[in-house]
Amino acid sequence: MGDRWRVEVDRGVCIAAGMCVGTAPEAFRLDGARQSHPVAEVTDASEDILAAAESCPVEAISIRLTESDEAVFPPDD
Template identity: 70%
Template sequence: MGDRWHIEVDRGVCIGSGMCVSSAPGGFTLDSARQSHPAAPDTDAAEALLAAAEGCPVEAISITLADSGEAVFPPEE
């Protein structure tokens, strides 16, 4: 992919399902309250990170291009 992404998790929405950790091992961690955090907020684009965002049951994960802020997921309508 070649792009750099900025990953954010809305912890007000996150329900701690852990699906992101399963989809992208090393990409996300759960804290003691089972809230998700990106392992590296700014990272190289990776299919596993996109799959984790797409698979989040409450759409708490957003991905933007690090250099422009353009939405990767969820896509702008």
């Protein structure tokens, strides 16, 4: 079985650039204020979701492994 991720968007940081929706439209949506939110809080690991988090200009997207709570992005230093 593959990894499961908990995906969160810090709406206090999100600037509504929309890069996440452009990169992973199946995983992110913009609301009426044009801020991002994940379609599902918990999802299967996905290269598209990771690419969306990495492309966010303000790093508003965080991804953690659901089983261990280990950071996937941004990585813990």
